Structure formats: C-alpha cells, structure tokens
Amino acid sequence: MIEIRNVRKSFGNHEVIKGVSLEVKKGEVLCLIGASGSGKSTMLQCINGLEPIQAGEILVDGISVHAKSTDLNLLRQKLGIVFQQYNAFPHLNALENVALAPRIVRKMRPKDALEIAREHLDYVGLSAQAEQYPTSLSGGQQQRLAIARALAMKPDYMLFDEVTSALDPELVxxxxxxxxxxxxxxxxxxxxxxxxxxARESADRVAFFDGGVICEIGDARQVITAPNKERTQQFLQRVLH
Incomplete structure (x- = not known):
C-alpha cells in the first residue's frame, strides 16, 4: 500500500501541503479533487519522489520514498506516473517510445522490449499506430501512448495528474x-x-483537497452526491453547475 503520514511540503515560504495523511490500499482507486493550487498535483509528485518534503513520511510497500538510503530509480519502477503533458520523444515512433524504458532501465534485450511495447500499445488500443510518430497522433492517442509507456515498466501503482485536462472534449x-x-x-x-x-463513477474513494489539507475524504459517490463538509459542498456546487 501507499502510506502518507503527516506530510508537509513548501516552496520557499509558501506551504502547499499542510500535514496530509492517508492510505491507499492495493487495488483501490483514489481520486484527488479540489481547486487549482490546493496541493493535489504536488502530492502526486511527492509520492513519486519528484519533489522533496519538509516533514512527514511517504511509504510505498513499506519503503520510505524520501529516505537517503532509498534507491529512487528502483522504487519508481513500482510507480507509473502520467502527466497532462504527453512528454513523448518526437524522434521515436510509438513503439520505440514505449520500448525505451524497459530497454534502458530494465536492461531488456531490444527484441523483448519491443514485444512488451507491442503488448501495451495493444492494451491501450494503439496497435495500428505503432509505427507513427507522436506528432502525427491526436491528443487522446498521445495520452494513451503515455499510459502505455508507464505500464511497460510493469508498475504496481499508477499516478495520473490531470491526464484529460489538455484534451479536446471529444478525445477525453x-x-x-x-x-x-x-x-x-x-x-x-x-x-x-x-x-x-x-471520479464519482470510477473511484472507490475521493479526497477533497482545500488549501493544502484534506477537507473531506470518503466513498466517492457519498462525498460527491452528499458531502458532509460545507466547503466541499461549495466547491462541488461551483464545478457541477
């Protein structure tokens, strides 16, 4: 599981995460919702070790992400992360993009890495685009390419940061x-x-972030349809109407 214990994160004098604690169990889907700047995306980057923390601890399967003794490159093989920017290598086709990390990080033979890449392109519905370059793909296809690339490392956990926000509505x-x-x-x-x-349809739980803290967390349908906290109610009324 992923355990987050009283984590605090600051950028200079600005504290963006203010003592957040939560657990995510194997097989669970947790959605983080809230206004821009509430700390959601920063939390993901802290989980993956992309951002340092000032206090608290994050454990992935019992391994402390920010401990000096932790091999972050090894730990990140457990944690696939997909951003709203696709970050594909433009000089490589889709198949080569997906095969790159298994070949370099996992030291796979090129033939085996390409086989893994084909498998994951098929999983995300991009088999027909295997030989195409990222610039010739639609936004939705590029985002699915990014997901295939993360999955090719066979992670135990997937982190998604606003993966549909840059897409045209018909591609979401x-x-x-x-x-x-x-x-x-x-x-x-x-x-x-x-x-x-x-989030209501697909998540097991939803955590509503507000001002760097979790204002409310619970069953996705319950939190979204009948939130207990007034601040959650205000946020949902604004975004749903």
Missing amino acids: GEVLDTIRKLRTNGMTMIMVTHDIAF
Whole structure:
C-alpha cells in the first residue's frame, strides 16, 4: 500500500501541503479533487519522489520514498506516473517510445522490449499506430501512448495528474476508457482530476483537497452526491453547475 503520514511540503515560504495523511490500499482507486493550487498535483509528485518534503513520511510497500538510503530509480519502477503533458520523444515512433524504458532501465534485450511495447500499445488500443510518430497522433492517442509507456515498466501503482485536462472534449472518453480498463484489471491508482462525474463513477474513494489539507475524504459517490463538509459542498456546487 501507499502510506502518507503527516506530510508537509513548501516552496520557499509558501506551504502547499499542510500535514496530509492517508492510505491507499492495493487495488483501490483514489481520486484527488479540489481547486487549482490546493496541493493535489504536488502530492502526486511527492509520492513519486519528484519533489522533496519538509516533514512527514511517504511509504510505498513499506519503503520510505524520501529516505537517503532509498534507491529512487528502483522504487519508481513500482510507480507509473502520467502527466497532462504527453512528454513523448518526437524522434521515436510509438513503439520505440514505449520500448525505451524497459530497454534502458530494465536492461531488456531490444527484441523483448519491443514485444512488451507491442503488448501495451495493444492494451491501450494503439496497435495500428505503432509505427507513427507522436506528432502525427491526436491528443487522446498521445495520452494513451503515455499510459502505455508507464505500464511497460510493469508498475504496481499508477499516478495520473490531470491526464484529460489538455484534451479536446471529444478525445477525453478514449483516455478515460483506458483508465476504466486498468481499474477492471485491479490496478491501484491515485488520480488528480477535475472530471467530477468520472471520479464519482470510477473511484472507490475521493479526497477533497482545500488549501493544502484534506477537507473531506470518503466513498466517492457519498462525498460527491452528499458531502458532509460545507466547503466541499461549495466547491462541488461551483464545478457541477
């Protein structure tokens, strides 16, 4: 599981995460919702060790992410992360993009890495685009390519940071369908999203971030349809109407 214990994170004098604690169990899907600047995306980056923390502890399967003794490169093989920017290598085709990390990080033979890449492109519905370069793919296809690239490292957990926010509305569905498929297959996921309907439908739990703290957390349908806290009610009324 992922355990977050009283984590604090600051940028200079500005504290963006103020003592957050939560646990995410294997097979669970947790959505982080809240206004921009509330600390959601920063929390994901702290979980993956991309940002240092000032206090507290984050454990992934019992391994302390920010301990000096932790091999972050090894630990990150457990944690796939997908951002709203696709970050594909433009000089490599889709197949080569997905095969790159297994070949370099996992030291796979090129033939085996390409086989893994084909498998994961098929998983996200991009088999027909294997030889295409990222610039010739639609936004939705590029985002699915990013998901395939993360999955090719065979992570135990997937972190998604606003993966549909940069897409045209008609392309959002194909990415969400891929995430639904991952959920059906039992992938543990933490997702930052502004898509409240998707969070209600697909998450086990929802955590509402406000001002760097978790204002409310609980069953996704309960929190979104009948929140207990007034601040959560105000936020949902604003984004749902």
